Amino acid sequence: MVAKPGLDGHDRGARVLARCFRDAGFEVIYTGCHQTAEQIAAAAVQEDVDLVGLSCLSGAHRALFPRVVELLREKNAADITVIGGGIIPEQDFQPLYASGIKAIFTPGASLDSIVEWIKTNIKPR
């Protein structure tokens, strides 16, 4: 599942990735913009996804990414992997990893590198 948390409308990256994942043979759900962390967690559980990819370019990732992980845990869905991308300053990587975000992809990451990471790290449950 590719998800856009918060009010940020910069969705070029999210939409390009959704297409790329589809072409890579994954089953893709794209939430569209302006989702709350609650909506994302609920959709992830309901659709029983393997992975949630969060995209945020507004600076709200610090508040919103950890919140999605936390909500998934509350829903006993901690086995859903959460990764993130967007405009994420390097000093934010450690706190995000500590909160349970498993990988972070920033501008310049190739489509292949992201697909590769998923194929290596996500096994269908």
Place this chain on the structure above:
Amino acid sequence: MAYFSQETQDASARLTEKWEAEVGKSVKDNPDQKERFSTVSDLEIKRLYTPEDMQCTDFSADIGVPGEYPYLRGNQATGYRGRYWTFRMFSGMGSATDTNRRWHLLLKQGQTGLSTAFDFPTLMGYDSDSPKALGEVGKCGVAIDTLEDFLALIDGIPLDKVTTSMTINPPATVLWAMYCAAAAIKGVPLAKIGGTIQNDMLKEFIAQKTFMCPPEPSVKLISDTVEFGTQYVPRWNTISISGYHIREAGSTAVQELAFTLRDGIEYVEDVVRRKGLNVDDFAPRLSFFFNAHIDFFEEICKMRAARRMWAKIMKERFGAKNPRSWWLRFHTQTAGCSLTAQQPYNNVVRTAIEALAAVLGGTQSLHTNSLDEVLCLPSEHAVEIALRTQQILAEETGVAHTIDPLGGSYFIESLTNEMERKAWKYISKIDAMGGMIAAIGRGFPQMEIAEAAYRFQKQLDDREKIMVGVNKYATEVKQAIPLVEIDEKVGAEQMQRLRDVKRKRDNRAVLQSLAAIRNACKKGDNVMPCCIEAVKNLATLQEICDVYREVYGEYRDPGLY
């Protein structure tokens, strides 16, 4: 009439043939670096352009002179000699006071117009204390909840002298009402204030995704502002019809051109139909906003084509009689999406080249991106370099001495014509769908852009297209630059200010003025007078936008990809 005499055409054909034979021999020994050369938008470019490429060009009808229809070479007969483009840096951060400080700094450094960046809650019509605003307050721009914030924002700015642009869309009526109310408080008549509200909702559904209500009522609110401006605020540009965001979302240059002009057509039609205004009453105050991307010539041609196309649209499609209605006046911003987080100092070079394209394309106003804007809001140091880039272009390089210096080039005229042709095709297609609102409903422009964005990303991955420092010439050593961070306490302080305003205001007056807006919405009246009254009574941005949401409903992103 043919552009070149028969004699010239014959000579050209003869010499071109000779040249082709020479090329044929040379490439056998030294093959070209790639099979196909194309613009960043993937338009194929030939090795050479000759008089033959201008065979279908008619000098008087297609080219002409600046200041005359069809305005290919510029609106103004005098070009930049009388006045440079406006140096207008898009700026907003943290609180209103923080942003006001930055504005004064920029004006001191020689900026000639202001441009406001709002944070996401403001852009989407939410107050800073809304749960939806979590983590976003003051981050991507300035947080404005009430007229008090707005007054702090414009503190010390002479509203009758400096023009201010506000990048605000769904809540444009509210922010503009704040500007009008602030002018009244400062004793500046509405007829004297000048500026722009972006107020272009169609491109929001197509690309930028800052929306609130569905397309139909969103356009109604825009027509309200056009009508109000026509009657009371004659120096205000009530819409900035924007291609910038369409391009940033990944469109090609031709798509940017076509979708933007088609959006413009939709607005003109709505104002004429809904408000019964004569097109010449309001068209001179319509303005445009384009992207200056990295493919130098393509951008110049796009801007030239845009001017000629809009003149034709206004004259032929809408029957406008006032030459000012035929003018396409536009602001330009260099392309954020062309910048790289890697080796960020290279961004200074990219921005300079893009700004040059905007100037050669004849822009009326320009924002140059700062080298760090790919990572954060611009630092004082970075924004100064960006502003100085414009000043160097204007005052050192000599590029503004003469009008449309590339006009008449075989290549430039041919590419301008080609882009225009391709853009008309899109416009006809959207006409056939029943207009832009209908096309958006079918997801047409959204999917065209998604397709182009994906194609470009794959070209990058395959190194068919190059971004220096990203997919070529990448280095392990990082160029570290200082990053501006918005203090988390900005949000808490903003919420406190909002609580204070709510405590001291007259709540009965607020409720009455909100009821007046609700009533205007339901009856289809112009909301602007009620909006000005409401903000004067310190109604908040969200309180007014909640009325719109309640009456008109909410639009949700269909999530097309």
